[in-house]
Amino acid sequence: MSVTELSVSTQNYLKTVWSLSEWSDAPVTATVIAERTGYTLSSVSDAVRRLTDQGFLDHARYGSIALTDVGRAHAVAMVRRHRLIESFLVSVLGYSWDQVHDEAENLEHAVSDFMVERIDEFLEHPTRDPHGDPIPSADGVITIPDAVQLSRVAPGSTVVVERISDDDPELLKFFEERGIVFEAKLSVNAGAPYSDALEVVVLGGVDGETSGASNNGGRQSAGPISLGRSATDALYVSGGTLTE
Numbered sequence: 572m573s574v575t576e577l578s579v580s581t582q583n584y585l586k587t588v589w590s591l592s593e594w595s596d597a598p599v600t601a602t603v604i605a606e607r608t609g610y611t612l613s614s615v616s617d618a619v620r621r622l623t624d625q626g627f628l629d630h631a632r633y634g635s636i637a638l639t640d641v642g643r644a645h646a647v648a649m650v651r652r653h654r655l656i657e658s659f660l661v662s663v664l665g666y667s668w669d670q671v672h673d674e675a676e677n678l679e680h681a682v683s684d685f686m687v688e689r690i691d692e693f694l695e696h697p698t699r700d701p702h703g704d705p706i707p708s709a710d711g712v713i714t715i716p717d718a719v720q721l722s723r724v725a726p727g728s729t730v731v732v733e734r735i736s737d738d739d740p741e742l743l744k745f746f747e748e749r750g751i752v753f754e755a756k757l758s759v760n761a762g763a764p765y766s767d768a769l770e771v772v773v774l775g776g777v778d779g780e781t782s783g784a785s786n787n788g789g790r791q792s793a794g795p796i797s798l799g800r801s802a803t804d805a806l807y808v809s810g811g812t813l814t815e
Contacts, residue, residue: 573648573684574645574648574649574652575683575684577645579680580618581622581627581645582645582649582679582680583608584604584608584618584619584622585622585627585628585638585642585645585646585649586646586649586650586653587604587607587608588604588628588636588637588638588642588646589638589643589646589647589649589650590607590650591603591604591607592637593704593715594715594734594736594807598635598636599635599636599637600635600636601615601616601619601636604619604636619636622642626639626641626642627639627641627642627645628642644711647707647711647713648707648711649679650707650713651687651706651707651708651709652679652682652687653675653676653679654675654700654704654705654706654707655687655690655691655694655697655700655706656671656674656675656678656679656682656687656690657671657672657675657700657701657702658690658694658697658700658701658706659690659693659694660674660675661701662694663693667744667747668701668702668737668743668747668752669740669741669743669744669747670740671701672737672740673740688709691709698714699716699753701753702734702735702736702737702743702753703716703732703733703734703735703753703754703807704734704737716733716734716807716809717733717809718733718734718807718808718809719807719808719809719811719813720803720804720805720806720807720808721757721759721769721771721798721802721803721804721806721807721808721811722769722800722803722804723813723814724759724769724808724811724812724813724814725759725811725812725813725814726759726760726761726769727759727760727812728758728759728810728811728812729756729757729758729759729774729810729811730756730757730759730808730809730810730811731754731755731756731757731808731809731810732751732752732753732754732755732756732757732806732807732808733753733754733807733808733809734753734806734807735751735752735753735805735806735807736804736805736806736807738805739801739805742801742802742805745802746802746806749773749796750773751771751773751796751806755773755774755775756773756774756775757771757772757773757774757808758771758772758774759771759811760772760795762797762798763797766797766799767799767800768797768798768799768800768803769797769798769803770795770796770797770798771795771796771798772794772795772796773796
């Protein structure tokens with residue numbers, strides 16, 4: 572069965588369960604799914620029971636929710652569709668990266684498998700989407716980059732942005748306006764005392780050069796940018812020293 576033969580509701584639930592565990596080891600529960608989707612807890616509980624009966628989910632009573640092998644295959648197929656569409660919208664149609672998520676959410680259910688594969692070929696098989704999220708291959712293989720939240724990085728580090736959470740479009744816009752984008756290089760410093768913040772300076776692209784940097788237009792921040800916890804939690808980086 573192709574993922575396109577599933578109902579839109581089933582597609583969304585399976586993708587949500589997978590997405591919740593992609594960057595977190597926290598248990599996936601009906602409550603967490605309800606918070607992510609905006610559905611009522613009773614609706615989510617009913618859907619989880621249905622999808623468990625259909626063989627897409629594993630769920631012990633009062634336990635965490637996990638995808639079966641079949642459920643995972645469908646979820647990854649939906650993730651692939653979503654991220655390829657996002658990449659196409661940004662690369663070809665000129666969408667800003669804070670606009671693409673909601674548009675891709677709608678299109679991912681409508682386009683055919685053939686179109687998805689043509690998009691993949693046209694873009695020359697990208698491995699990361701505009702936010703740095705990995706794009707699964709056609710056979711379902713996905714490589715998660717070795718990255719941690721910026722909140723866990725010690726001041727004095729120099730890091731590369733590997734992924735930016737796309738949950739908040741306004742936060743994405745804030746980052747982009749300041750050159751904090753996928754593959755940007757950042758110098759990390761301590762924020763004000765008791766502020767639970769970090770200060771970063773954008774050094775340029777992944778090569779450290781400010782002229783011609785690939786994804787942030789060569790921009791370098793004029794001075795330190797103070798980032799609170801909600802911002803540093805949304806940035807996933809590599810190369811830094813972790814706090815204890």
